[in-house]
Amino acid sequence: SSNGNVLTQLVDALAAGSVKVVDLTQPLGPDTPVLGLPEPFSNSPPVTFETISHYDDQGPAWYWRTIRMGEHTGTHFDAPVHWISGKDRSEGTVDTIPARRLVGPACVIDISREAAANADHLLTRDALLEWESRHGRIPPNAWVLLRSDWSKRVGAAEFLNCREDGPHSPGFDRGATELLALERDVLGVGVETVGTDAGQAHSFDPPFWTHHIMQGNGKFGLASLCNLDQLPPTGAVLVASPLKLVDGSGSPLRVLALVPA
Numbered sequence: 001s002s003n004g005n006v007l008t009q010l011v012d013a014l015a016a017g018s019v020k021v022v023d024l025t026q027p028l029g030p031d032t033p034v035l036g037l038p039e040p041f042s043n044s045p046p047v048t049f050e051t052i053s054h055y056d057d058q059g060p061a062w063y064w065r066t067i068r069m070g071e072h073t074g075t076h077f078d079a080p081v082h083w084i085s086g087k088d089r090s091e092g093t094v095d096t097i098p099a100r101r102l103v104g105p106a107c108v109i110d111i112s113r114e115a116a117a118n119a120d121h122l123l124t125r126d127a128l129l130e131w132e133s134r135h136g137r138i139p140p141n142a143w144v145l146l147r148s149d150w151s152k153r154v155g156a157a158e159f160l161n162c163r164e165d166g167p168h169s170p171g172f173d174r175g176a177t178e179l180l181a182l183e184r185d186v187l188g189v190g191v192e193t194v195g196t197d198a199g200q201a202h203s204f205d206p207p208f209w210t211h212h213i214m215q216g217n218g219k220f221g222l223a224s225l226c227n228l229d230q231l232p233p234t235g236a237v238l239v240a241s242p243l244k245l246v247d248g249s250g251s252p253l254r255v256l257a258l259v260p261a
């Protein structure tokens with residue numbers, strides 16, 4: 001092309017501000033809400049930091065810390081092996097996923113009005129087909145991001161939204177999950193809530209059907225995203241690259257979206 005290759009055009013567009021970088025990542029620290037599974041199941045610990053040195057006797061000119069958290073904490077990536085249905089998938093751990101799969105286009109489905117009216121709202125197959133009638137068919141290897149505005153909830157209690165029968169937060173119904181995994185061959189699904197399944201998914205059949213079907217078909221998940229309201233329905237490109245944890249089921253990560261201004 002006239003001005004170099006597509007990458008030099010991207011660099012020029014970033015410099016000119018005609019392509020923006022939108023950060024889809026929540027701050028990661030002791031205040032990060034953590035999923036609470038009921039007894040007898042184990043849970044992730046809260047995020048803790050331990051100072052190794054801070055320009056002091058332990059290290060006069062440097063500051064560094066030890067971090068402790070679960071692989072599925074805050075804005076994080078679900079690899080196929082995270083769920084038993086994906087346990088034998090090749091390239092199923094975060095350290096074996098091909099780098100090519102860590103960059104991909106994003107489709108954004110807005111259920112923020114529905115989720116505001118009903119915390120247990122589930123995106124249906126029909127709602128997905130209606131979205132496609134307006135924005136075109138979801139392409140293979142796309143991230144499908146569910147905008148619920150749940151990231152705007154402040155504090156763990158409001159974010160996890162637990163009642164006596166467990167958490168109440170939106171997600172995908174089974175038909176939508178099957179359409180995305182089996183008929184659209186998506187890269188994965190991303191959500192603003194603590195996990196890719198709806199809060200009441202423990203009572204679904206199969207339980208946690210979005211994890212079961214997505215990871216079982218070698219797809220990925222992104223949880224606790226934010227700023228999805230800054231993305232267009234189509235046209236953004238996501239960079240979502242988990243830590244290369246050996247045998248990892250997932251990892252906290254920085255999720256960036258390249259967005260046409």
Ligand SMILES: O=C(O)C(=O)c1ccccc1S
Nearest residue numbers: 035072078194195196197208
């Ligand atoms: O992937 C997760 O972090 C997650 O949401 C999850 C983890 C373990 C069990 C149930 C769920 S629902």
Ligand SMILES: [Mn+2]
Nearest residue numbers: 072078223250
């Ligand atoms: Mn997870």
